[in-house]
Amino acid sequence: MKQFFALFLVIALTSCTQLQSAWSVLTSAQVTPQVVLVAGNTFDGLESIATNYLKLPKCTGSNGPICRNAKATAAIIPAVRSGRVARNNLEQFFSDHPGQLGPQGLYDALQSAISTLQSTFAQYNVQGVAQ
Amino acid sequence: MTGLVTALVALLSQIAPILGDASSIAKVIETLTQLIPVAVQIGEDLVQPIKNIIAALSANSATTADQMAQLQTLDAQYDAAFEAAATVAQSQDS
Numbered sequence: 001m002k003q004f005f006a007l008f009l010v011i012a013l014t015s016c017t018q019l020q021s022a023w024s025v026l027t028s029a030q031v032t033p034q035v036v037l038v039a040g041n042t043f044d045g046l047e048s049i050a051t052n053y054l055k056l057p058k059c060t061g062s063n064g065p066i067c068r069n070a071k072a073t074a075a076i077i078p079a080v081r082s083g084r085v086a087r088n089n090l091e092q093f094f095s096d097h098p099g100q101l102g103p104q105g106l107y108d109a110l111q112s113a114i115s116t117l118q119s120t121f122a123q124y125n126v127q128g129v130a131q
Numbered sequence: 132m133t134g135l136v137t138a139l140v141a142l143l144s145q146i147a148p149i150l151g152d153a154s155s156i157a158k159v160i161e162t163l164t165q166l167i168p169v170a171v172q173i174g175e176d177l178v179q180p181i182k183n184i185i186a187a188l189s190a191n192s193a194t195t196a197d198q199m200a201q202l203q204t205l206d207a208q209y210d211a212a213f214e215a216a217a218t219v220a221q222s223q224d225s
Contacts, residue, residue, distance in 0.1 A: 004184055042180060044175075044178045045178055046175070047209060047213055048178045048209060050213060051212050051213040052172065052174060052216075054216035054217055055219075058209070058220070058224065068220060071222070077217045077221065080217075095169060
């Protein structure tokens with residue numbers, strides 16, 4: 001009985017170690033400089049659109065359709081700022097660690113900002129805003 | 132106007148990687164300094180080409196330390212333009 005219990009304990013501990021290892025891989029997943037470059041370029045373009053959108057006069061209800069919606073503005077500004085922090089940190093990481101993979105968390109933060117901006121632009125019909 | 136700026140950006144994109152002396156690089160930086168405020172207003176199409184020019188000059192071995200600092204400032208101009216617009220918009224909305 002004791003031998004059976006010891007065997008069970010060994011198997012359980014081994015499984016636990018493998019689980020921890022798998023969890024470690026999942027939580028420390030990393031991204032290549034190439035995918036970060038693409039995301040960074042996308043973000044830069046969206047930031048430029050956001051800049052020109054914010055320069056439009058505020059919508060008053062009678063000055064449309066080319067005007068700036070306050071709710072869109074409230075969504076755009078924090079998204080650009082958080083995306084910029086993630087982009088700059090990623091660029092700094094690759095500058096400091098050439099040839100290495102980048103942190104997944106920062107990439108996810110950048111992608112989150114991109115998604116927010118894209119969905120906000122779609123919701124409020126913001127296209128390449130040129131003056 | 133847009134066509135002229137786009138053509139100028141395309142030209143700078145071609146010559147930025149092959150410049151071999153600091154005085155030529157200084158002229159390109161001077162041009163970019165005047166160009167970026169206009170390009171910001173034109174829109175997102177010129178963002179990447181201009182950032183690529185800045186990256187090419189940054190990677191150029193003939194670029195001096197002072198010029199590198201100028202290029203970093205230029206690179207941050209799109210962020211600065213956004214912050215200026217955001218500040219005005221937030222003051223209008225509050």
